[in-house]
Amino acid sequence: MSRSVLFVFLLLLYLLPEPSLSLNQEGLFLLQFKSGLDGPTGALSDWNPRDVTPCNWTGVSCTATGAVAGLNLYNQSLQGPFDPVLCRLPYLSNVSLSYNYINSTLPDAALSRCSALADLDLSMNCLVGPLPAALASLPRLRRLNLDSNNFSGPIPAAFNGFPVLESLSIVFNLLTGTIPAVLGEIGTLQELNLAYNTFSPGPIPPEIGNLSALRNLLLTDCKLIGSIPPSLGNLRKLANLDLSMNNLEGPIPETLTELSSVVQIELYKNSLTGHIPEGLGKLPALRRFDASMNLLEGTIPPSFFDLPLLESFHLYQNHLAGGLPASIARAGSLSELRLHMNRLNGTLPPDLGSKSPLVVVELSQNQFSGEIPGSICDRGSLEQLMLIGNFFSGTLPEGLGRCKTLWRVRLRKNLLSGEVPAGMWGLPHVSLLDLMGNSFSGVISPSISDARNLSSLTISDNQFAGEIPEEIGALTGLYEFSASDNRLTGPLPSALGRLAGLQILDLHNNSLSGEIPREIQAWQHLSELNLAGNGLTGAIPPELGGLAVLNYLDLSNNLLTGSIPPELQNLKLNIFNLSNNQLSGDVPPLYASKGYRDSLLGNPGLCGELPGLCPASSGGPEGKQHLIIFLFIIALAVLILLIGVVCFYWKYGAYLKASRWGRKSSRKSWRLTSFHKVTFPEREILDAALDESNLIGAGASGKVYRAVLSDGSTVAVKKLFRPGKNNLEGEKDAAFEAEIETLGRVRHKNIVRLWCCCTHDDHKLLVYEYLPNGSLGDLLHGGKAGRCLDWPARYKIAVDVAEGLSYLHNDCVPPVVHRDVKSTNILLDADFRARIGDFGVAKAVEAAKSMSVIAGSLGYIAPEYAYTLRVSEKSDVYSFGVVLLELVTGRHPLEAGELGEGDLVRWVHRTAEEKGPAAVLDPSLGSEFEEEMFRVIEVALLCTSNLPINRPTMSKVVKMLLGGGVSGDGSVAELDGDEGMPPQPAPLRGETAWA
The missing domain is CATH 3.80.10.10 (Ribonuclease Inhibitor)
Incomplete structure (x- = not known):
């Protein structure tokens, strides 16, 4: 009997469920917090409800007794509201949710329960609403970082109540009102950073001078007015003072000479007047001083x-x-x-x-x-x-x-x-x-062949003599050679034909001799050729007619002989001058018009229908015979034209009556404005823009057509959409005006060329050079999937675009911000050389400080632009950084988001950190150029830094891409001094952190 009872007891014991330990209450609170958030597949996958405690979960740290003390979920691509359930963790002292998509308001009352919180970092999220006044009641809070969100409204007056706060940073938000004086009552404050907010114009509160523990005061672009309060001189521990990019007036206070600990003083871009205080030069720790762009x-x-x-x-x-x-x-x-x-x-x-x-x-x-x-x-x-x-x-x-x-x-x-x-x-x-x-005198030394990085050689208006050395042909990257008004002699070296990227060759007013070399046919990117005022002989090479982008040709005042090659009629010339040579023969029909008469004078042997060029063109029996033939041809042409008009209206009359375009065109002629010399009639452009079979692309501002013209050339025609009352930024014709304002005046090898524009009432057409390889975006992400772009081609495209943006930012007057840099706006010619296009939202820098709406494309928009609508050259730098990552990874900027990994920038950070930098490279590129690709990634990550003051200028980017600026160990050379704060350390390759 006893054995039977024992058997039954053991059987029941075996059949009972296995005993388990349940998750503690703090773990349940954390699971509740997670349940309100969405994230990529696998995010926080180790938060296991079967665990006893959450202390081994990702981002969770605990005290020695097992209580949750810290939560660090940096860059987990989490989105959703902030759940105040975290405040029910009694020992939680450190919270970092930075670089996510938390998109709610912060619950004011509930935050007051986070009594143990010492460090709260919610930067780089999408938080909205007012700043919670309850934050100031947290008894242990020492560090509060709310950078790069969408907080709005004024800074609460209750913020004077922080008992132990040391760091308050609210950079890049939408704060309004003025900087309140009550901040001067936070006696423990060591860092106050309110830069890049939309405050109303107001002064710097003198009470800030009461913050005796303050080490960093950053009030960049805070709409400050008035004078710098002398009380700031009381900040004896201050290391960094940044009041730049405001409207401060008056003198620099003498009291600033008492800032004995200051390392950096940034006062640039204000309206400060008076003298520089002598005592500033006696601050023993001072490293950087910038008071540029003032009235000192x-x-x-x-x-x-x-x-x-x-x-x-x-x-x-x-x-x-x-x-x-x-x-x-x-x-x-x-x-x-x-x-x-x-x-x-x-x-x-x-x-x-x-x-x-x-x-x-x-x-x-x-x-x-x-x-x-x-x-x-x-x-x-x-x-x-x-x-x-x-x-x-x-x-x-x-x-x-x-x-x-x-x-x-x-x-x-x-x-x-x-x-x-x-x-x-x-x-x-x-x-x-x-x-x-x-x-300068002497000769151009043959040692110039060692200057392999030379892209612009400008030595005009000097006294250089001797021959141009053959060694100049080694400068394969040269795009400008200007040596006019010197004493150069001898022939043009044939080695110039090796400069395939040459765009400007200006050697006028020298003593050059010999013939123009036929090797010039290699200059397919040449836009300006000026050889006037020399002693050149021989014939004009017909190969000149094959230089498709040439728009400036001056061969005047030489000894050229022979006839004018008919091939020159293929050119679209803005400047054309062959005067004062020894040319002879008939003038090609294109140039046999009064508009070209002055360009051909001084060539006694030339004949044509232009008065003064050929004496036999009128008078005498032969002249009369020519006149009769000419009149007969004119009459025949008129007859053919009339027949053509009748046939056209018989076939297309109904269409024109129904077409608003046709009705308006019949009432008033189109107007053509040329930015380069054009020879095609506007009717050919109109025909192309009316024929949908020519459509090759469409965007937000209009459609693009490919037009093959009667002379055999090809152009791209952009027909802008009619403006409506909701068009971009509420400005009628904004895209059209921006495009012609920018492209009509710029001349650079990496900016797409705008030939002309055609306007008629509210219809507007822009005519560009046609680039046969389409856009970089199509090649990287379209049907060809980058197969024709190996790494050397991609690297060259990166340099081309960087140089184009550097030109816009540094060499244009005024500087231009593109505002929509992306791979689909980078166009490629037949040799895969890159041009920046689509300037429909471009702005001069001074006009682009604050926009009413966001212009740009998802995945490329800089964080500060999306949050604050403020734009600068650094916004373009960020977008260019994204393009660099596209070139290296082969991924679309939003492709990573579709895979649950956030945008491309975040994906590169995360993947490189977890798997190494080689894991982000486009596998189709192989490993031959791996080191160079790593360097480009480093440059890209610098460009996409969260804060614009940490991004390099485009001129510095050009240098880094060409081999400078990023050292072998990954450290970054100093940025241009007008960039404000020093840069953050660059991410290093290998085993160092990329996040």
Whole structure:
């Protein structure tokens, strides 16, 4: 019996369910928080409800006793509301939900229960609504980061109640009102960062000077007005003061000379007046000082350059006068000196650069005189020497010929003379050498073949002599060679034919001889050819007619013979001049019109129907016979035209009556505005834009048609949609005006060429050069899927686009922001050279500070633009960074989002961190160029930095892509000094963190 009972007991014990331990209450709270959020597949997959505690879950940290103390869910692509259930975790002290898509308001009352919270980071989300006043009641809160959200309304007055807060950062939001004085009551505050908000104009509260513990005060672009309060001088622990990009007036307070701990002072782009206080040059920790773009007067205090740590000194675009202090030669840490656009004069210290690791010297547009110091590159780090528009004289120092780090040299419009040091012609990294407007002599050295990175050589208006060396043919990246108004002799070297990328060749007013080489047929990108005023002989090569983009041709005042090649009729010339040569024969029909008469004068042997060109063209029996034939041809042409009109209306009359386009066109003629010389009639353009079979693309602003013209050329015609009352930014014809305003005046090898525009009432057509390989986006993500783009082609496209954007940002006056940089707006010619197109939303920088709506495309829009509608050159830099990632990964910017990985930028961060950088590379590219692709990724991630002040300028991007700026260990060279804050460290390849 006892055995039976024992057997039954054991059987029941076996059949009972296995005992399990349940998840504790804190884990249940966390699961409730997770349940309200969506995320990619696999996000927080290890949050297992069967666990006893959540202490081993992703992002969760616990105390020694097992209580949840921290939650770090950075960059998990989570979206949804913020659930205040987190405040029911009694020991939760640190919360980071940064870089997600949390999109609710912050519940004010519920937050007051987070009594243990010490660090709250909700930056880079989509939070909306007012700032919760309850945050100020949290007794232990030390760090509050709400950067890059959509918080609106004023800063609550209750924010004066933070008991122990040390850091308050609310950068890039939509805050209104003015900066409240109550912030000066947070006595524990060490960092106050309110930059890039939409505040109403208001002053800096003097009460900020009461924050005796403050180390960082960042009020960039906060609509500040009035003067800088003297009370800021009380901030004796302040290390970083940034008041840039506001409307501050008045003098720099003398009290700022008491900031004994300050490392960086940024006051640029205000309206400050008066003198620079002498005492600022006695701040022992000062490294960076920038008061550029103000109205400052007086002289530069010599004491600045006795500072042992001073690295960057920017005072450009002011009204400063006087000389450069001799003490500058003693500045042992000075690397950036930017003083251009002032009234400075005198000579430079002869030992400038002997003790300073100078990288950038920009003194253009002043009144300096004397010689360029021979020691300026003694430390071997000089990269940019910009001395345009001064009175420098004497010869160039020999040391510049040994300065291998130089990549940008601009010395135009000075009084320099003598021979250029031989080594300077062949500097290995120089991309721009501008010596125009001096009195240099000697020859162009054959050592120029070593300057393999040279893209622009401008030496016009000097006294250079001798022949152009054959070695110039080694400069395969040269796109401009301007050497006009010199004493060059000899023939044009045939090696010029190797410069396939040449776009501008200007050698007018020299003593060149011989024939124009037929190798010019390789110049398929040449837009300007000026050989006027030489002694060139022989015939005009018919190969000139094959240069499809040539729009400026001047061969006047030479000794050219023979006839005008009929092939020249293939060109679309804006400037055409063959006058004063020895040409003969008949004038090709295209040029036999009065409009070209002055272009052909001085050639006694030319014949045609133009008065003064051919004496036999009128009078006498032969002339009368020609006249009769001519009149007969005219009559026949009129008859044919009438028959054609009748046939056309018989076939298409009904269509024209029904067509609004046709009705309006019949009442008033179209108007053609040309930006280059065009020869095709507008009717051919209209026909192309009416025929839907020519459609090759469509976008938000209009349709694009391919038009093959009667002369055999092909153009692209963009027909803009009719403006409606809801059109972009509420401006009638905004896209049309932006396009012609930008493209009508720019001339650059990497900007698409706008031939002309046709307008008629509310119908508008834009006529561009046709680029047969379409857009980069189509090649990367369309049916061809990038098969024809190997890595060298993609790399060249990246450099082309970077140079085009650099031109828009730095060389246009005023600078231009594209606002819609993306792969589908990058067009490729037959050789896969890139052009930037579609300027329908482009703006001049000064006009683009704040937009009423977002322009751009998803996946490319910079964070600050999406949140604040403020746009700058750095918005284009971000978009370009996304394009770089497209080129390297082969992925569309939104493809990662479809896979649950967020946008492309986040996907690259996450994948490279988890699997290594090789995992993000397009597998079709192979591994041959892997190191170069890693470097491009580093540049891309710099460009897509969250804060625009941490992104490089496009000119710096060009340099980094060409091999500079990112060192072998992944560190990043200093950015241009006008970029505000120093950059964050670059992500490193290999095993270092990419997040």
